[in-house]
Amino acid sequence: MMDCTDRHERYFLRLLSKKVMLYTEMVATKSAIHGDRNKILGFNKIEKPLGLQVGGSDKKELSTVCKIAEDLGYDEININLGCPSKKVQQNKFGACLIKEPDLVAECVNEMVKSCSIPVTAKTRIGFDDTENFQYLNNFVNKISAAGCKTIILHARKAILKGLTPKENLKIPKLNYPMVYEIKKNNPNLEIVINGGITNCLQIKEHLQKCDGVMIGRAIYQNPYFLAEIENEIFSNLNVPSxxxxxxxxxxxxxxxxxxxxxxxxxxxxxxxxxxxxxxxxxxxxxxxxxxxxxxxxxxxxxxxxxxxxxxxxxxxxxx
Ligand SMILES: Cc1cc2nc3c(=O)[nH]c(=O)nc-3n(C[C@H](O)[C@H](O)[C@H](O)COP(=O)(O)O)c2cc1C
Structure with a gap:
């Protein structure tokens, strides 16, 4: 999460849970390649397992970032296909790429070829007037055929014009059944559900139908929720106070x-x-x-x- 999950936040969260997967803020391919590498991509080993989230749609750049991520010791590289901000759209990455399944598949293919760590994707269930199972299923199938076997689905569509990023996190309605349907139709894919999850009961319910749960705001707002997850979901009886x-x-x-x-x-x-x-x-x-x-x-x-x-x-x- 931009401006939230920097390396200090991740260090703090890792004190609360040994098990969960943590992710960086989204890093644009150009910054990852040309920026101050230690400042932008550096991390403490304690943060692992750790995924680098990247934003971009240039195949060459994405594949270069995959190599960098692998060399630095990241455990996963995740492509952002869900951010609706204007600036991100202008640079042709994030949620606007849901409109371009073939381009995304080509990018994923290059990424998978250039590293041996898992390449995953985080996307939304639709965009603007398009929120239908066929479209999303086709998108998911294209990405998975290109080699991405784990897809994190934020269970609301992105409105690409007229909403701020903040509004895009609450105005489009959550549609969990759509995510469940994707999992049901693609049993070999790892489908992680995201959006509006705030307690362990909800997590347990989602885990009946999906392979994983991703949580953003509820943990940033109430970090000790992660210790509760460590205890209730991962059965760790020794969570720190x-x-x-x-x-x-x-x-x-x-x-x-x-x-x-x-x-x-x-x-x-x-x-x-x-x-x-x-x-x-x-x-x-x-x-x-x-x-x-x-x-x-x-x-x-x-x-x-x-x-x-x-x-x-x-x-x-x-x-
Ligand atoms: C401040 C903030 C920054 C975010 N930055 C990112 C980001 O860099 N990459 C990303 O995939 N999602 C980002 N998101 C979206 C969250 O990852 C998540 O998909 C969304 O908040 C819904 O999940 P939640 O209800 O558990 O928060 C951000 C959300 C917020 C509130």
Whole structure:
């Protein structure tokens, strides 16, 4: 997710779950090839399994990025076929490519030939006035014939003109049955469902009909939801508490600030750590007063443990 799943967010999320697959923000092929590689594509090994999401429609560039991703140690490369933003459309990548199944198939084919890590795709179930099973099934079949065996389906269409990217995440209606139908008709493909999933019960229901679930906003807003998933879905009985996570994060902040990272670049991702808990406001206030400014003092990070421990006590069940 743009401006969300940078390497600091992914480090934080990996403290909450060992099992889930994590993805980068979308990186345009040109930036991946010509930009500051360490800044744009660098990651900490702890973040793995990690997929690089790429945006582009130039076969040569896509295949170059696949090689780079594989060399850097990414576990998967995912092509973005779902972003509806104007700028992305102008550059001919993202959701507008749903209109061009043959071009996408050629791109996927080149990508698959140029690396040995899995090439996957993330797309929407339609665009503008087109939201029908035949069209989507044909699109999915073309991509899979080209070698992409895992397809993440955001269960709403993209409106390519007239809606902002934000509106495109809520105005087009969710259509889960369409995704289920795709899975039913393509049992050999791995179909991952995405869009509007906010609790473990929903995850379990989707897993009856699809191979996987992808979650975006609900985890960014309430990161500890990931620990609940680790516990309920992956049966990990030893998930860390919020204060244990904070303790590990404090160590990380200390290491990273020595390398030039600013405190706020890391801590901005933790605003929702106490979402729905006693002490959530205290936590957010402490962050905004002490850790959200560009020049936040890393020594203040030690005080955050106090808030974390107090919050932990405030949320203990009364015996
Ligand atoms: C701030 C933000 C940034 C996003 N950036 C990306 C992105 O870079 N690549 C992508 O495939 N989807 C991106 N998305 C879409 C999400 O991955 C996801 O498909 C969408 O939010 C629906 O899932 P959710 O309801 O679980 O959030 C973004 C969404 C938001 C809110």
């Amino acid at each position: 919020r204060s244990e996570i904070t303790e590990k994060l404090v160590e990380y902040v200390k290491e990273e600030t020595q390398k030039g990272t600013r405190v706020n670049q890391i801590m901005r991702h933790t605003v929702g750590l106490y979402y729905g808990q006693n002490g959530a406001n205290k936590w957010k206030r402490f962050l905004s007063d002490n850790m959200m400014a560009r020049d936040s003092d890393f020594q203040k990070v030690d005080h955050i443990m106090e808030i974390a421990q107090n919050n932990e006590k405030a949320n203990q069940p009364i015996s």
